[in-house]
Amino acid sequence: MNEKEQRHLMVERQIAARGIRDQAVLDAMRDVPRERFVAEHLAEFAYDDTPLGIEEGQTISQPYIVALMAEALELTPTSRVLEVGAGSGYATAVMSHLADAVYAIERHELLAHNAGVRLRNLGYGNVQIRHGDGTLGWAEHAPYDAIAVAAGGPDVPRSLLQQLAVGGRLVMPVGPDERVQELVRVRRLSEERYEREYLGRVSFVPLIGADGW
Numbered sequence: 001m002n003e004k005e006q007r008h009l010m011v012e013r014q015i016a017a018r019g020i021r022d023q024a025v026l027d028a029m030r031d032v033p034r035e036r037f038v039a040e041h042l043a044e045f046a047y048d049d050t051p052l053g054i055e056e057g058q059t060i061s062q063p064y065i066v067a068l069m070a071e072a073l074e075l076t077p078t079s080r081v082l083e084v085g086a087g088s089g090y091a092t093a094v095m096s097h098l099a100d101a102v103y104a105i106e107r108h109e110l111l112a113h114n115a116g117v118r119l120r121n122l123g124y125g126n127v128q129i130r131h132g133d134g135t136l137g138w139a140e141h142a143p144y145d146a147i148a149v150a151a152g153g154p155d156v157p158r159s160l161l162q163q164l165a166v167g168g169r170l171v172m173p174v175g176p177d178e179r180v181q182e183l184v185r186v187r188r189l190s191e192e193r194y195e196r197e198y199l200g201r202v203s204f205v206p207l208i209g210a211d212g213w
């Protein structure tokens with residue numbers, strides 16, 4: 001089976017079968033070459049139903065979790081997105097299909113650099129990546145219609161709540177344990193009011209930073 005066929009099977013068996021219905025998300029997952037976001041020796045596992053190791057002891061997220069978060073963010077072609085924890089850049093690429101612009105922050109310089117090179121080589125032009133502490137957000141491009149946090153923290157960082165547009169959605173793994181969290185969606189209802197929903201248990205690497213662990 002070639003990679004395109006593997007991606008189609010991945011979407012059918014791992015993603016659509018688990019209830020992801022947003023056609024744009026399913027199309028994006030069929031399009032992004034996950035094998036290009038992992039080391040060569042892991043490329044044969046790129047369409048397995050699992051996270052995989054990347055540099056700096058971090059992970060590329062499980063495809064289903066990337067799709068679940070993208071769907072929960074309710075992205076549209078006009079969305080401005082902030083991603084905290086770009087890692088390999090895989091979820092950045094998926095969201096770049098679904099949004100107008102994606103601003104991604106990664107705390108490991110090497111990962112930020114590699115993700116930036118990869119996304120450029122693959123032609124993702126509506127993405128900017130920088131190295132830094134994403135718990136402080138990226139004020140320059142705020143407010144964001146959607147914020148994806150791909151690492152687990154004790155609570156949602158204040159700066160991220162402030163940088164979310166009214167009507168915007170933020171999705172993040174939250175909980176007192178550094179390895180197991182609840183995936184939370186926060187919706188900003190007004191300047192002052194936020195609503196929280198719980199989307200299920202997940203396991204992410206820790207969010208390390210001024211307003212993380």
Ligand code: SAM
Nearest residue numbers: 060061085087088090091106107134207208209
């Ligand atoms: N979605 C990514 C992918 O598909 O490759 C996976 C990201 S990995 C699960 C989480 C990333 O968050 C790691 O690369 C980690 O270095 C990063 N991270 C942790 N704390 C951070 C922070 N405060 N700011 C930015 N990135 C952070």
